[in-house]
Amino acid sequence: MRKSLYMNILVPIDGSKHSEKAILHACDMAKNYQSRLTLLYVVEKSAPINLLDRKEYLKILKKFGNNVLIKGKKLATQQGIDSKIIMKEGNVANEIVRMAKKEQSNLIIVGSKGLGATARFLLGSVSNKLANNSPCSILIVK
């Protein structure tokens, strides 16, 4: 078999409907390209911490992120695709770029909106930064 263009696909997710759709597209691509799938949740460290103790806030985010990853993995499994799940803390765009390099990703698949209020993954900010700094191709799923 010829080498696939997209051996490693990275999907940064946030638990939104948009990132669920990104997972579904990623699974479809993974079937066609025999890709390995990695789901990433980034705990945004610079999140607002006005209302809660910082430690408590991060704990909640991590718990949420863990649920998002488990739900994402389950969704991929339902499509017949095995996936690796990873959680990171830090700046969302930076962590995605770092993970893409580490995993030698050939493709990052993201929803066109999100990654939610939590991660401030807004087009024109994070995704733009991603598009400029990404070591690989990016699929923005509508």
Place this chain on the structure above:
Amino acid sequence: MRKSLYMNILVPIDGSKHSEKAILHACDMAKNYQSRLTLLYVVEKSAPINLLDRKEYLKILKKFGNNVLIKGKKLATQQGIDSKIIMKEGNVANEIVRMAKKEQSNLIIVGSKGLGATARFLLGSVSNKLANNSPCSILIVK
């Protein structure tokens, strides 16, 4: 056969190496998804016209665009993919979005750089506008 996720793929090109790479990725996708491929060249109407008569300048751009499209189509044919070629005049992002709607594109594939000096298709300007206004998914090829 189940309905493909990407029945219609639109590739805006500018004759650069980046857009050639976008064509190659598009052909690979087209094989996997049984997609119809459309190559689009947009003559940027707002291009600088200091040095030349406007009409003359547009004539040169159109000739260039025609060559780019023919070369692009040839490249796709070499990959075993038939393609439709279209030239438009106007604002690059607007024309891409318009064409994507008209062609009912499911995916726009663009190079990560370009579409060259001619079209000012820079990340953060046109592609950002595209990402926000596109009626369909976008693959930015690195």
